[in-house]
Amino acid sequence: MGSRLSMNGAHLGFARNIPLFRGLTDAEKDSLLKDGGIYAYPRRNTLFIQGDAISSLYVVCAGTVQLSRSTPDGREVTTDIRSAGDTVGEKEMFSSGSRHQVSAIAVDHVEAFKLPAERVRAVAGSNVVLSRNLLASIAQSATQREVEMEHRATMKSSQVISCYLQHLCVSRGFDPRGFTLPYKKSLIASRLGMELETFSRALPVLKENGIAVEGAHVAFRDFDAVDDHTCGLCSVNDFCRAHRKIREERKAEGDEHGPENHSCAVQRI
Amino acid sequence: MGSRLSMNGAHLGFARNIPLFRGLTDAEKDSLLKDGGIYAYPRRNTLFIQGDAISSLYVVCAGTVQLSRSTPDGREVTTDIRSAGDTVGEKEMFSSGSRHQVSAIAVDHVEAFKLPAERVRAVAGSNVVLSRNLLASIAQSATQREVEMEHRATMKSSQVISCYLQHLCVSRGFDPRGFTLPYKKSLIASRLGMELETFSRALPVLKENGIAVEGAHVAFRDFDAVDDHTCGLCSVNDFCRAHRKIREERKAEGDEHGPENHSCAVQRI
DNA sequence: CGGCGTATTGACGCACCTCAAGGTAAGTGG
DNA sequence: CCACTTACCTTGAGGTGCGTCAATACGCCG
Numbered sequence: 001m002g003s004r005l006s007m008n009g010a011h012l013g014f015a016r017n018i019p020l021f022r023g024l025t026d027a028e029k030d031s032l033l034k035d036g037g038i039y040a041y042p043r044r045n046t047l048f049i050q051g052d053a054i055s056s057l058y059v060v061c062a063g064t065v066q067l068s069r070s071t072p073d074g075r076e077v078t079t080d081i082r083s084a085g086d087t088v089g090e091k092e093m094f095s096s097g098s099r100h101q102v103s104a105i106a107v108d109h110v111e112a113f114k115l116p117a118e119r120v121r122a123v124a125g126s127n128v129v130l131s132r133n134l135l136a137s138i139a140q141s142a143t144q145r146e147v148e149m150e151h152r153a154t155m156k157s158s159q160v161i162s163c164y165l166q167h168l169c170v171s172r173g174f175d176p177r178g179f180t181l182p183y184k185k186s187l188i189a190s191r192l193g194m195e196l197e198t199f200s201r202a203l204p205v206l207k208e209n210g211i212a213v214e215g216a217h218v219a220f221r222d223f224d225a226v227d228d229h230t231c232g233l234c235s236v237n238d239f240c241r242a243h244r245k246i247r248e249e250r251k252a253e254g255d256e257h258g259p260e261n262h263s264c265a266v267q268r269i
Numbered sequence: 270m271g272s273r274l275s276m277n278g279a280h281l282g283f284a285r286n287i288p289l290f291r292g293l294t295d296a297e298k299d300s301l302l303k304d305g306g307i308y309a310y311p312r313r314n315t316l317f318i319q320g321d322a323i324s325s326l327y328v329v330c331a332g333t334v335q336l337s338r339s340t341p342d343g344r345e346v347t348t349d350i351r352s353a354g355d356t357v358g359e360k361e362m363f364s365s366g367s368r369h370q371v372s373a374i375a376v377d378h379v380e381a382f383k384l385p386a387e388r389v390r391a392v393a394g395s396n397v398v399l400s401r402n403l404l405a406s407i408a409q410s411a412t413q414r415e416v417e418m419e420h421r422a423t424m425k426s427s428q429v430i431s432c433y434l435q436h437l438c439v440s441r442g443f444d445p446r447g448f449t450l451p452y453k454k455s456l457i458a459s460r461l462g463m464e465l466e467t468f469s470r471a472l473p474v475l476k477e478n479g480i481a482v483e484g485a486h487v488a489f490r491d492f493d494a495v496d497d498h499t500c501g502l503c504s505v506n507d508f509c510r511a512h513r514k515i516r517e518e519r520k521a522e523g524d525e526h527g528p529e530n531h532s533c534a535v536q537r538i
Numbered sequence: 539c540g541g542c543g544t545a546t547t548g549a550c551g552c553a554c555c556t557c558a559a560g561g562t563a564a565g566t567g568g
Numbered sequence: 569c570c571a572c573t574t575a576c577c578t579t580g581a582g583g584t585g586c587g588t589c590a591a592t593a594c595g596c597c598g
Contacts, residue, residue: 069419077419094401094408101412124404131400132363135393138404139363142411143370149418150338150346153462156585185545193422198586200546215545425553454577467554469578484577539598546593554585561578568571 002039002047005111011038014061015113018085020137023129032123036115047088047104047112054100056114058088063110064183067102068190078190081107081183083172091138093117107187157194158202162209164192165218176220185216271308271316274380280307283330284382287354289406292398301392305384316357316373316381323369325383327357332379333452336371337459347459350376350452352441360407362386376456426463427471431478433461434487445489454485 005011015021016029038061041047047058050069058065060082067080067088079102082088088104124131151160169176181188189199203213210222274280281302284290290298307330310316316327319338327334329351336349336357348371351357357373393400420429438445450457458468472482479491 069415071419071423073423075423077422079415079419091408091411094404095412096405096409101416125397125401128394128400131397131404132394135363135400135404135407136365138411139360139407140365142360142407142414143364145411145414145418146338146348147370149414149421149462150340150348152418152421153346154340154342154344184543193418195587196545197547197588201586453575464555465577466556466579470554541598542596544594544596546591548591549589551588552584552586554583556583557581559578559580561576563576564574566571566573568569 002041002045002110002112002114005038005040007038011061011111011113014084015059018059018087020059020087020090020133021130022133024127028123028127028130032115032119033113035119036113039112039114041106041110041112043106043108045106045110047106047110048100049103050100052100054089054092054098054117056117057090057093057120058104059113059115060084060086060088061111061113063112064107065110065112066105066107066187068105069102076190077193078187081187081191083182087137088112089117090134091141093120094134094138107183152193156202157192157198158205158209160192160194161199161202162206162211164188165206165211165213166220169218169220178217178219181216181218271310271314271379271381271383274307274309276307280330280380280382283353284328287328287356289328289356289359289402290399291402293396297392297396297399301384301388302382304388305382308381308383310375310379310381312375312377314375314379316375316379317369318372319369321369323358323361323367323386325386326359326362326389327373328382328384329353329355329357330380330382332381333376334379334381335374335376335456337374338371345459346462347456350456350460352451356406357381358386359403360410362389363403363407376452421462426461426467427474427478429461429463430468430471431475431480433457434475434480434482435489438487438489447486447488450485450487 012030012033015033016026021029021032036056041063047065048056062084065082065086065088066078067082068076068078070076082104089100092100092102124134151163155163166176168174168182169179172182183191185199186196189196192199206213210220212219212221281299284302285295285298290301305325310332316334317325331353334351334355334357335347336351337345337347339345358369361369361371393403420432424432435445437443437451438448441451452460454468455465458465461468475482479489481488481490
């Protein structure tokens with residue numbers, strides 16, 4: 001369920017700036033947001049579970065949400081991980097079928113806007129910008145998913161992990177020279193469709209590819225080696241090249257301690 | 270490239286009735302279709318290849334199109350198979366990025382409407398029904414894709430095939446008591462992310478699950494056994510139950526030759 | 539300290555991939 | 569009509585990456 005919080009300026013300010021609302025006027029955004037409420041979901045609580053009626057679109061303001069599905073034979077598969085700025089339920093809202101096919105679980109303390117699905121559908125039906133944003137968002141994630149399917153079919157686990165870590169670094173704006181995993185390893189392994197043991201065993205292998213993982217700390221040591229395993233799609237290559245360039249420039253400037261500087265610059269691209 | 274054909278009534282009539290255009294007025298449909306042309310693509314020709322600029326939305330009128338991607342290490346992965354009534358390129362049209370990430374190849378002789386992407390985007394921007402249809406279509410296929418990822422992660426190949434055959438039977442409206450595979454086995458195997466040998470070896474195993482495959486002929490013998498391996502999502506269960514019910518009713522009516530009647534009732538759900 | 543959640547490491551089996559050798563069927567040319 | 573080719577599929581043998589089970593180690597907190 002989650003407990004309703006009083007909506008404050010921080011929440012509103014955050015939700016106004018999510019990608020899904022880009023291009024909408026503040027009035028349009030507020031007209032949507034004011035119909036919703038902000039809710040808190042303590043760790044391990046569910047926003048909704050598989051089989052629930054689809055009633056809301058969620059905008060995650062803080063915390064991490066795990067989307068998972070229980071298979072008929074009782075196993076749990078993590079389909080995605082959503083964090084602040086992401087939406088939950090946008091895909092299902094427009095699929096046929098009126099019930100959730102996944103469960104959404106708060107991995108840590110989560111705060112999220114809960115917007116009535118009917119209202120969102122109505123606004124999308126009349127507002128070109130929102131409907132275009134929804135289209136772009138869903139199409140983008142579907143495309144990303146196709147790439148992942150390709151990865152799992154053709155790559156070995158260490159390569160899949162390599163690609164995921166790069167994508168994580170890019171999308172979260174972490175410093176490739178050193179950052180901390182934002183989730184537990186077991187969650188990431190599940191997200192990648194592999195067992196924790198497989199994940200754990202694959203990490204040492206990554207060192208050969210220029211990715212050093214010690215505990216929850218990740219560092220990209222050698223961008224050239226990393227590139228070997230990336231797909232041409234996730235635009236991670238460009239990112240790595242850009243960062244390599246930065247590093248080379250820094251070296252040229254005699255800034256030798258650069259690579260050891262583990263400051264986690266949160267710089268969205 | 271494909272060679273341009275003169276548009277005839279059959280083409281128009283077909284394209285007017287695709288799911289993507291449901292709810293549009295005939296005038297709206299024709300306004301879109303008249304901006305496009307109908308093209309023929311001989312077997313093995315490409316509609317477009319990976320890296321091409323995204324210029325068009327394709328509506329397949331006849332034939333079969335394989336969507337595939339070549340991985341950096343030179344392998345080919347089939348991401349989807351589209352046939353008459355399906356669209357090609359609708360997802361990429363709304364993703365970020367202006368280039369195709371897959372190649373579209375005519376598996377047999379293909380005829381397709383080619384609609385200017387810019388025009389479709391424009392109409393989607395002003396027409397609520399079309400944009401809603403696009404949303405539904407993309408969201409639906411994305412959801413389906415998630416289920417497939419789950420399948421590949423948790424099921425063994427024979428179960429994946431079982432589920433695919435059922436889905437195929439449902440979506441194409443084949444008679445579950447007996448139908449012919451619409452594609453070559455190698456194509457299906459590739460679509461399912463497995464090797465042809467694995468596919469081939471898995472077919473005999475399916476007999477234990479009530480699915481008899483002889484050559485290109487498929488027959489669902491025992492719906493109860495089949496149900497064991499289905500996911501709760503693809504709504505195949507309902508379909509099978511419905512058909513089982515039909516069969517039982519026929520039996521009750523003394524219609525003994527029913528199961529041997531291989532008429533391929535094309536009944537879209 | 540002991541208990542708990544999390545991660546690592548080892549041993550083992552199996553499902554799938556890979557390479558390779560038929561085998562069937564349809565089309566081609568003599 | 570029969571050899572020959574080509575495309576497609578099947579079947580066999582062997583290797584391996586990953587799942588599984590199990591034991592151990594690590595960090596955290598009461």
